[in-house]
Structures are given as structure tokens and as C-alpha cells.
Amino acid sequence: MTDVPPLLTTADGRPLKAALASAQGRARRKAFYLVAPLLLFVVFSFILPIGQMLHRSIYHDGFSSTAPNLSAWFAANPSGTEPDEAAFAALAADLAEMKKNKTAGEAATRINYTVSATRSLFTATARKADKLQPPFKEALLAEDAKWGEPVIWQAMRAASNPYTTDFYLIATDRARGADGGIEQVPENERIYLWLFGKTFILSGLITFICLILAFPIAHLLATLPMAKSNLLMILVLLPFWTSLLVRTTSWIVLLQGQGVVNNILVSLGMIGEDGRITMIYNQTGTIIVMTHILLPFMVLPLYSVMRTIKPSYARAARSLGATSWTTFRRIYLPQTLPGIGAGALLVFILAVGYYITPALVGGADGQLISNLIQFHMSKSNWSLAAALSGMLLVGVLLLYWLYDRLVGIDKLKLG
Amino acid sequence: MRHGFRLSQFKENVQENLPLHGENGVATETRANDFVVFDHVQKSYDGVSLVVKDLNLTIAKGEFLTMLGPSGSGKTTCLMMLAGFETATNGEIRLDGRNINLVPPHKRGIGMVFQNYALFPHMTVGENLSFPLEVRGMGKDEREAKVKRALDMVQMYSFINRRPAQLSGGQQQRIALARALVFDPSLVLMDEPLGALDKQLREHMQFEIKHLHESLGITVVYVTHDQGEALTMSDRVAVFNDGKIQQLAPPADLYERPENSFVAQFIGENNKLPGVIEELSEGKALVRLATGELIDATPVNVTAKGQKTLVSIRPERVEFKPEMMPPGAHMIGAEVIEVIYMGDILRARLKVAGSDDFVMKMRNTLGQTKLSPGETIRIGWHPQDARALEPM
Numbered sequence: 001m002t003d004v005p006p007l008l009t010t011a012d013g014r015p016l017k018a019a020l021a022s023a024q025g026r027a028r029r030k031a032f033y034l035v036a037p038l039l040l041f042v043v044f045s046f047i048l049p050i051g052q053m054l055h056r057s058i059y060h061d062g063f064s065s066t067a068p069n070l071s072a073w074f075a076a077n078p079s080g081t082e083p084d085e086a087a088f089a090a091l092a093a094d095l096a097e098m099k100k101n102k103t104a105g106e107a108a109t110r111i112n113y114t115v116s117a118t119r120s121l122f123t124a125t126a127r128k129a130d131k132l133q134p135p136f137k138e139a140l141l142a143e144d145a146k147w148g149e150p151v152i153w154q155a156m157r158a159a160s161n162p163y164t165t166d167f168y169l170i171a172t173d174r175a176r177g178a179d180g181g182i183e184q185v186p187e188n189e190r191i192y193l194w195l196f197g198k199t200f201i202l203s204g205l206i207t208f209i210c211l212i213l214a215f216p217i218a219h220l221l222a223t224l225p226m227a228k229s230n231l232l233m234i235l236v237l238l239p240f241w242t243s244l245l246v247r248t249t250s251w252i253v254l255l256q257g258q259g260v261v262n263n264i265l266v267s268l269g270m271i272g273e274d275g276r277i278t279m280i281y282n283q284t285g286t287i288i289v290m291t292h293i294l295l296p297f298m299v300l301p302l303y304s305v306m307r308t309i310k311p312s313y314a315r316a317a318r319s320l321g322a323t324s325w326t327t328f329r330r331i332y333l334p335q336t337l338p339g340i341g342a343g344a345l346l347v348f349i350l351a352v353g354y355y356i357t358p359a360l361v362g363g364a365d366g367q368l369i370s371n372l373i374q375f376h377m378s379k380s381n382w383s384l385a386a387a388l389s390g391m392l393l394v395g396v397l398l399l400y401w402l403y404d405r406l407v408g409i410d411k412l413k414l415g
Numbered sequence: 416m417r418h419g420f421r422l423s424q425f426k427e428n429v430q431e432n433l434p435l436h437g438e439n440g441v442a443t444e445t446r447a448n449d450f451v452v453f454d455h456v457q458k459s460y461d462g463v464s465l466v467v468k469d470l471n472l473t474i475a476k477g478e479f480l481t482m483l484g485p486s487g488s489g490k491t492t493c494l495m496m497l498a499g500f501e502t503a504t505n506g507e508i509r510l511d512g513r514n515i516n517l518v519p520p521h522k523r524g525i526g527m528v529f530q531n532y533a534l535f536p537h538m539t540v541g542e543n544l545s546f547p548l549e550v551r552g553m554g555k556d557e558r559e560a561k562v563k564r565a566l567d568m569v570q571m572y573s574f575i576n577r578r579p580a581q582l583s584g585g586q587q588q589r590i591a592l593a594r595a596l597v598f599d600p601s602l603v604l605m606d607e608p609l610g611a612l613d614k615q616l617r618e619h620m621q622f623e624i625k626h627l628h629e630s631l632g633i634t635v636v637y638v639t640h641d642q643g644e645a646l647t648m649s650d651r652v653a654v655f656n657d658g659k660i661q662q663l664a665p666p667a668d669l670y671e672r673p674e675n676s677f678v679a680q681f682i683g684e685n686n687k688l689p690g691v692i693e694e695l696s697e698g699k700a701l702v703r704l705a706t707g708e709l710i711d712a713t714p715v716n717v718t719a720k721g722q723k724t725l726v727s728i729r730p731e732r733v734e735f736k737p738e739m740m741p742p743g744a745h746m747i748g749a750e751v752i753e754v755i756y757m758g759d760i761l762r763a764r765l766k767v768a769g770s771d772d773f774v775m776k777m778r779n780t781l782g783q784t785k786l787s788p789g790e791t792i793r794i795g796w797h798p799q800d801a802r803a804l805e806p807m
């Protein structure tokens with residue numbers, strides 16, 4: 001069979017491929033119309049907001065739009081150029097404009113993100129901007145000596161372009177030095193990376209505890225007779241039907257210093273009256289309550305996978321000579337991996353972004369990165385919040401990628 | 416696609432410790448080497464009803480014994496008790512003279528083939544086969560050799576790196592078989608192993624399993640729904656119903672000499688004529704049907720004149736040509752209702768003694784008389800083909 005097979009055609013002479021495509025085209029269009037509403041919804045409620053958030057994390061025009069003259073000077077002169085009289089003149093013109101438009105605060109806020117305590121520098125100088133006379137360099141320096149500091153000029157240069165990596169620098173505990181180079185902020189000011197690390201470690205710990213607790217429950221659910229397993233399932237799902245706040249407050253009632261658990265321990269004489277354990281408003285509280293809240297997300301994927309594992313596999317293994325432990329380790333556990341993966345991924349991702357529980361029961365040391373994001377949002381520092389969120393997103397995507405490499409996304413089984 | 420077998424190596428190895436069974440099947444009298452013994456075994460799951468009622472069964476070494484019976488009759492339960500997955504509520508199960516009631520399944524050394532094959536989906540074919548050898552602590556070289564031999568045995572060596580999901584049903588079945596045999600068990604249990612296969616493949620696999628049994632000299636306890644399968648493969652068949660063995664006999668006996676009306680009904684097609692014993696002399700009974708006609712039969716478990724009975728006759732043993740009948744045999748009138756053409760045979764439905772579900776099978780030969788609906792004929796049979804049984 002060395003000849004190329006003749007092009008197949010339909011009875012009326014059209015090429016088979018084209019005929020097939022047109023026949024399937026209509027079905028495909030129909031299918032598309034059916035999913036179009038969902039597609040639109042996803043685009044408007046998910047893709048656009050996330051895109052906007054990511055855009056915000058690298059875009060801030062608070063300075064570039066209020067200081068057009070200086071921005072033009074920065075664009076014309078490469079980084080490292082000493083600010084000359086022209087630069088100061090542009091600055092003075094911009095400050096005057098700011099006074100007129102009352103935008104000095106906006107510009108100051110933008111610079112203040114990267115160099116702290118510079119707000120008053122802008123607002124105070126702008127107030128007197130009309131009265132500035134050339135030579136502007138001397139005039140401005142006379143107004144405030146800070147105008148001569150290279151750090152300020154570096155910050156203004158970075159801010160003169162609305163597209164900036166500044167917020168990612170802040171989010172990774174770094175800053176631009178006087179020479180324009182990027183360096184780590186002093187040890188006592190580093191918070192973000194540490195908090196990211198803590199968030200990931202705590203989330204990992206919570207995921208692990210959830211797995212340890214959920215595995216036997218899911219196994220029980222999957223092997224019990226229907227009537228009993230349904231009852232147990234309701235108990236597992238009960239937290240879902242209770243308001244998050246109610247659940248969290250009940251934990252406060254249970255765990256607080258004068259709470260149920262401590263009272264029982266004291267009355268049993270296991271701890272003294274003054275030895276009451278602090279289990280809430282700290283890291284321990286965050287771990288306990290979040291484990292409870294996220295447990296169903298581990299149980300359900302595990303259960304759905306375990307339900308499909310036929311008991312005959314275990315029986316086969318036993319009949320082939322394996323002890324019950326070997327059967328569990330070599331036959332049962334590997335088959336539950338898709339469930340473990342799905343549950344762990346789900347719980348971890350939810351934990352990493354969890355915000356309300358740590359806010360309520362975390363106290364000072366139980367706060368996670370999401371609480372900081374929320375803090376910056378409440379302070380209208382959208383770009384930094386977005387940069388932190390962006391990093392969180394990348395971290396989660398990285399995890400997803402890792403999971404795909406190790407287990408395979410096609411094996412993910414959520415229900 | 417028919418497969419030959421390359422068994423020589425495997426055979427030698429197993430035969431050292433396993434005697435081959437007799438050529439023409441192990442009959443009930445072979446009691447010298449009782450291998451598996453169910454001794455008054457009872458089983459209840461719920462403490463209310465007995466699923467297995469007083470089971471006494473002895474299986475000889477090298478025997479192929481089939482448990483046949485309707486759904487829910489307790490076949491799987493018996494097999495599970497033997498394998499160790501269910502405990503007998505009462506009674507004793509012995510394997511090779513040893514009471515195994517308390518021996519956990521993994522220490523029984525019994526090979527098992529499941530209906531859905533139960534091949535481990537996360538392991539390749541080779542890993543599946545090497546699993547029982549690994550848990551026995553066997554070295555790598557020995558494992559590989561054994562796996563290869565077992566796979567060669569079922570002609571599947573080229574599939575060693577595939578996963579079970581990449582195999583067809585018949586191929587999976589072969590692998591399951593190879594896995595149950597790879598660790599050289601002397602007893603293999605099979606619970607409806609061919610249930611999920613199509614007819615042709617099933618027949619082929621029946622042949623393969625039978626062949627393996629004969630060449631390896633293993634003892635096989637086989638469970639099936641399919642009476643054809645039971646009859647073609649087994650040395651003996653245990654017909655189960657309602658937690659009891661109704662009859663335990665070689666296939667031919669089971670078919671030709673059913674001991675009670677359940678077995679007569681369950682194995683093959685049977686015509687049943689109810690009546691009353693009119694005369695009873697040694698080996699012969701005269702039965703008067705409800706319509707007053709007399710027929711001949713062989714008494715099986717009827718004992719007295721005047722007793723009610725159910726006479727069963729195989730459709731292929733019914734004759735309608737007087738010259739085929741033995742002298743003195745009774746014949747009765749019948750009306751042809753329909754004749755169905757089935758290729759190799761013609762199947763006529765007749766109205767006999769008031770009921771119209773009497774079936775007669777005729778060979779489709781060149782000179783066969785053509786019967787047509789509405790015709791009245793006279794039918795009869797050899798007295799030994801009609802068996803007078805106690806009605807259930």
C-alpha cells in the first residue's frame with residue numbers, strides 16, 4: 001500500500017472532510033449558544049475583575065498624571081542624571097498645577113507608598129508653589145531640604161511611569177535605594193514575605209490536619225450501609241448549612257479563657273485556675289477553627305473517590321497474600337490519591353485566601369496574608385493589595401501546575 | 416482466535432506437589448484425598464435467617480467443582496467463607512486436613528478470580544502479577560521469571576507493561592487468571608469469572624480454564640449462573656438452592672438423573688406432567704395424569720402408590736413416531752400448537768394433558784416429518800427418560 005488513498009467524497013461529490021465539518025458545525029454552534037450565557041457571566045464576573053486586579057497591581061497614575069512636566073523630564077533624561085534646573089522648574093510647574101487642581105495629595109500618596117513620610121513634603125510645598133521664583137532649585141531646596149534627596153528623586157522617577165513594579169517590590173519587602181538599585185528593606189520592616197511564608201505553612205498544616213481527620217471519616221462514609229452513611233453525611237455537611245459567623249462564634253464560646261473547654265479542664269483538675277490555656281485569638285485558634293470549617297472540603301472529594309473503589313480490590317489483595325496493612329498501603333491508598341490531591345488542593349487554596357476566620361479568632365499572631373490584603377484595601381491602597389493578591393494567585397497557580405506534573409489534573413476528582 | 420498453551424515448564428513445577436486428577440473426572444467415591452471439606456457449615460448475615468444451611472461438601476485434590484444455582488442461593492457466600500472473607504457462623508471448613516476457620520485470608524494461599532477481575536488499576540499487568548510474589552518476599556529475578564511464565568501461560572506476555580484499563584474484557588480476564596495462578600496456589604476459586612464476557616469469548620475462555628486446570632492439576636471451585644458452563648467444565652456440579660445443595664453429581668448424572676424437581680427444572684429444559692402414582696414396581700412407575708391418561712416413568716423419590724408426583728421428561732427425548740418406541744410403552748395424544756424453526760432443531764409446542772406448554776424437540780434432518788399446527792399426534796418416551804419426582 002504505497003499509493004496515497006484517493007480523497008474520499010460523499011455521494012454528491014463533496015469532499016468528505018468538508019461535509020463532515022459542515023455537518024458538525026451546526027451542532028457545535030448550537031452547543032455554543034447554550035453555553036454563551038455562562039461564558040458571558042464568567043467573563044464579566046471572573047476574568048475581567050481578575051484582569052483588572054492584575055492591571056492595578058502594575059498601574060498607578062497618581063503621580064504621572066498629576067506631574068506631567070516632571071514626567072516628561074524623566075522620560076527625556078536617563079536614570080542616573082542629576083536633577084538640573086530644568087527638572088526643578090518642571091517640578092515647580094507641576095506643584096503649581098497640583099495646587100490649582102488640588103491633586104497634591106494624590107501625588108503625595110503615590111510617592112509615600114515607596115518612601116514613607118513624604119506626604120507633607122508635597123502638600124506643604126504645593127501650598128506655596130505660586131510664590132516660587134527661579135532659580136527653582138534653590139527656591140525648592142529652601143522650601144524643604146528633602147527635595148534634594150536622591151531617594152525622593154528615584155521614587156518620583158519610578159512613579160512618573162504609570163506602569164510600575166513598585167508594588168511588587170513592596171510586596172516582596174524590597175525598595176529602590178538612592179542609586180536606583182533594588183535592595184531589601186531593613187530587617188524590622190520586612191513583613192510581607194514572612195507573612196506569605198507563614199500563610200503557606202499554616203495552610204499546609206491545616207490541610208494536613210484536615211487530611212488526617214477526613215480520611216477515616218470518608219472511608220467510613222464510603223463503606224457504611226446507605227442509611228447510616230447518609231446520616232453521617234448530614235453531620236459532615238451540617239457546618240455548610242450553618243452561617244460561618246455562627247460557627248466561628250461557637251468556637252470562641254468553646255475555646256476562650258472562660259470558655260467551655262477551659263472550664264471542663266479546670267473542673268477536672270487537669271489545669272489550675274490560673275493555668276487556663278489560650279486557645280483562641282492566636283495562631284492555635286486560627287488553626288482549630290479553619291480546620292473545622294474546611295474539613296468538609298476534604299471529606300467530600302475523598303468520599304467520592306473512595307466510593308468508587310470496589311471492595312473486591314482489597315479482597316483480591318488479601319487473597320494474593322497481602323496483610324491488611326500492605327493492602328492499605330499498596331492497593332487502597334494509591335487509589336485514593338486523586339481524592340487526596342483534589343481535597344488537599346481545594347483546602348489549601350481556600351486556606352491560603354481565607355480571611356474572615358483569622359480576622360475573628362486569629363488575634364495578633366494568627367493573621368494571614370489575606371488579612372493584610374484586606375487592610376490595604378480598607379486603606380484604599382488598591383495597587384498594593386492587588387500586587388499581594390497577584391502574588392497569592394501566582395503561588396496557587398504554581399501549586400496547581402505542580403499538582404498537574406505530579407498527579408495529573410485529569411485525575412482531579414471533586415465529586 | 417484460538418490460543419495454544421505453552422505449559423511445559425509451569426506444569427513440572429506444580430505437579431511435584433500436586434497429583435493429577437483422574438482422566439474421566441473425580442466421582443463422588445474418590446474420598447481418599449479430601450482436600451476441601453465443608454463440615455456442617457452454616458452462615459447467617461443478620462442473625463435471623465440462614466443463607467447457608469448445613470453445608471456438607473467434600474472436594475478432592477485436583478477436582479473441578481462447580482457451584483451452580485439461582486441468584487441469592489448462597490454460592491458466593493460459600494466461596495467467601497472458603498477464601499476467608501466471611502466467617503462461618505457454625506461448622507468447620509478444612510483445607511488439606513487443617514481447620515481454617517480462624518486463618519486470615521492472606522495466609523490461606525488460595526488463588527481467587529473475581530467476576531469483575533479486580534485487577535489493580537494503578538498497576539501495570541506486570542506489577543499486578545508480581546504483587547503476590549512481592550508480598551511473599553520473593554527476589555526480583557525469581558519474580559520476573561514467574562511473572563513471565565504465568566503470562567506466557569495465558570499468551571499475554573506482550574501486554575506486561577499495559578494498565579488494566581487498556582485491555583479488553585477477555586484480556587483482563589486472562590490476566591486475572593494468570594495473577595491467581597502466579598504464586599502456585601493449589602486451590603483456585605472463581606466467582607462467575609466469565610459473567611461479563613460475550614458468548615463466544617466465554618466459550619473460548621471456558622476451554623482455556625479447563626485446559627489450565629487439567630495441565631496444572633490445581634483444584635478449582637467455580638461459581639456460575641450458566642448451566643451450560645457448569646455442565647461442560649466440571650468434574651462435579653453442586654446445584655444450590657435456598658442455601659442447600661440440591662444435588663451433587665457429575666454433569667451427565669445431573670442432566671439425565673435429576674434427584675428432585677428443583678434440579679430437573681433448573682438444569683436444561685424440562686416438561687413437567689403432574690399426576691398420581693397408579694402402579695409402582697421395582698424401577699417402574701405408572702402415572703395417571705389429571706386427564707386420566709397413563710404414562711410410564713422411572714420412580715426417583717416417590718415411594719407409595721397414590722402419591723402425587725411430577726413427571727419430568729426432556730424435550731429431546733419425546734418421540735412421536737410409534738416405531739421408535741419400546742414395545743408396551745404408553746403413548747398419549749397431543750395437539751400441535753406451533754412449530755418453531757431453530758436451525759439445527761425444530762421445536763414443537765404441544766397441548767398435552769390439558770396444558771399447552773409441553774415442548775418436543777426434533778432434529779432437523781432431511782426426512783423429518785413436517786408437523787403443522789392443529790395436527791393431532793401421539794407421543795411417548797422410554798420409561799427411563801421420564802422421571803417421577805416428588806413435587807416441590
Ligand SMILES: Nc1ncnc2c1ncn2[C@@H]1O[C@H](COP(=O)(O)OP(=O)(O)OP(=O)(O)O)[C@@H](O)[C@H]1O
Nearest residue numbers: 460461466484485486487488489490491492493640
Ligand atoms: N454482606 C452481606 N450482608 C447481608 N446479606 C448478604 C451479604 N452477602 C450476601 N447476602 C445475602 O445472602 C444471600 C446469598 O448471597 P450470595 O451472594 O451468596 O448469593 P449468590 O448465590 O452468590 O447469588 P448470585 O448468583 O446472585 O451471585 C442473599 O440473599 C444475599 O442477599
Ligand SMILES: [Mg+2]
Nearest residue numbers: 490491492606
Ligand atoms: Mg454471587
